[in-house]
Every structure is written in structure tokens, then in C-alpha cells.
Amino acid sequence: MFVYNLDHVALAVHDLDASLAEYLRLFGAEPMYREVVEEQGVEEAMVAIGGSFIQLLQPLGPDTPVGKFIESRGEGMHHIALAVADIEAAIEHLKAEGSRLVDEQPRIGGRGHKIAFVHPKAFAGTLVELVESGQ
Numbered sequence: 506m507f508v509y510n511l512d513h514v515a516l517a518v519h520d521l522d523a524s525l526a527e528y529l530r531l532f533g534a535e536p537m538y539r540e541v542v543e544e545q546g547v548e549e550a551m552v553a554i555g556g557s558f559i560q561l562l563q564p565l566g567p568d569t570p571v572g573k574f575i576e577s578r579g580e581g582m583h584h585i586a587l588a589v590a591d592i593e594a595a596i597e598h599l600k601a602e603g604s605r606l607v608d609e610q611p612r613i614g615g616r617g618h619k620i621a622f623v624h625p626k627a628f629a630g631t632l633v634e635l636v637e638s639g640q
């Protein structure tokens with residue numbers, strides 16, 4: 506499996522507008538992309554840092570992965586996303602290694618990219634997203 510970039514680090518927040526305004530005030534950057542991804546139950550914004558992004562996630566409701574996360578843990582780091590060249594090959598590799606996957610098939614996530622999640626119990630208690638950005 507070839508990971509060639511840290512695509513993003515995702516932070517779960519209650520209020521995307523408020524968090525973006527605070528991010529701008531403190532760190533001086535505006536989002537490059539912002540969209541609702543219904544299938545993932547989030548509205549997300551991407552703030553560029555070099556070749557990577559900080560992704561801010563606001564849940565669309567309490568019964569979504571990010572809604573449940575905020576309910577039990579409060580705001581904070583939700584996942585890291587690794588850029589891979591071939592997501593199907595990466596999934597096959599992880600399956601062959603006996604890793605616990607959330608998604609055994611890629612889904613379409615933000616920016617139209619193919620994504621798949623690896624369960625936080627698989628590595629370092631950290632939810633990992635694979636992203637094939639096609640770049």
C-alpha cells in the first residue's frame with residue numbers, strides 16, 4: 506500500500522460557521538471547499554495547509570458518526586486521512602493483513618473523491634480514512 510500524502514486531519518465541531526470564524530481569527534485562513542456530504546452525515550469545510558488540509562466537520566444530526574462522537578467525547582480530533590494512489594488495492598492489502606475495516610468498498614466522499622474508513626481499533630485508537638484523490 507502506498508500512502509503519498511497526509512490528505513487531512515479532521516476535527517469535529519458543534520458549529521461550522523463559528524469554528525471557521527475562530528480559525529480565521531486565530532490562524533488566518535479561510536476554507537477552500539465547503540460542502541454537505543449527506544451520506545457521511547456532515548457539513549465539512551477544508552482549510553488548506555501546504556499540500557494538506559484541516560477538515561472541520563459539523564454533524565447533520567445526533568444520529569450520525571460525528572454527532573455520536575461529539576455526544577460522547579465533545580469537540581476534538583476525529584480522524585486522519587491518508588492519500589493513496591489506488592484505494593481498491595489499499596483495501597485489499599488491509600483485508601489481507603486482517604485489519605478491521607469500516608468500509609470494504611470505497612464510497613464517494615467530499616470533493617467527489619473515493620474514500621474508505623479503517624476502524625479506530627485497527628491502529629492506535631485512531632480512525633483512519635483512505636482517500637484516492639485522483640491527483
Ligand code: CMX
Nearest residue numbers: 545547570571573574583584607614615622625630631632
Ligand atoms: N476516533 C477514535 N475512536 C473512536 C472514534 C473516532 N472517531 N469513533 C468511535 N471511536 C471508538 C469509541 O470510543 C469506542 O471505543 P470503546 O469501545 O473503547 O469505548 C468504539 O470506537 C466504538 O464507538 P461507538 O461510539 O460505538 O461508535 P460506532 O461503533 O457506532 O462508530 C465508527 C464508530 C468509527 C465505526 C463510525 O464512527 C464510522 O463508521 N465512521 C466512519 C464514517 C465517518 O466517520 N464519517 C464522517 C466523516 C466523513 C468525512 O471525513 O468526509
Ligand code: CO
Nearest residue numbers: 515560586634
Ligand atoms: Co475526512
